[in-house]
Amino acid sequence: MDIEGTSISAISTPSESSDGVEFDITVTLDQEAANNGTNVSWTWQVCLNSGVCLAPVPEELTSNDGGTTWITTMTPVEDHSYVNYRITLGYDDGNSSTYPESGWGGKVWSDCWVAGNTSGGSACEDGGGLPGFTMLATVSVLGMMAIAVRRMDN
CATH class of the missing domain: 1.20.5 (Single alpha-helices involved in coiled-coils or other helix-helix interfaces)
Incomplete structure (x- = not known):
């Protein structure tokens, strides 16, 4: 996901996800955003090997370090192909910014995925x-x- 020009310094997810195994997403904000009370949420969507995508799920991340590092976990369902996600920054004035503005910016592929006639993954x-x-x-x-x-x- 392109985070250049945003208040996001880094986004960390695993390179692959496994069915039924919890994984972390960590979002790190720059110091200015951390100091001004910016909060972080994400919306994720699991897509299955059958080609069906489940409904998007919005979720708040939590910070234990004063607002610099935000983290949450999610567990992909069985037979998932990938997890799409986007990040939303919420500001003290009630406004927010979503990255990307539309669609999905991040993706974590399953360790055993199928897309049409193509498949892959380490498992x-x-x-x-x-x-x-x-x-x-x-x-x-x-x-x-x-x-x-x-x-x-x-």
């Missing part, structure tokens, strides 16, 4: 394919063949 077997998809396809083809043979016999 996928045999070059990235998901084992359940192969079995499902095989069972489906065998089922269709059995129906076709039965219809031919009638």
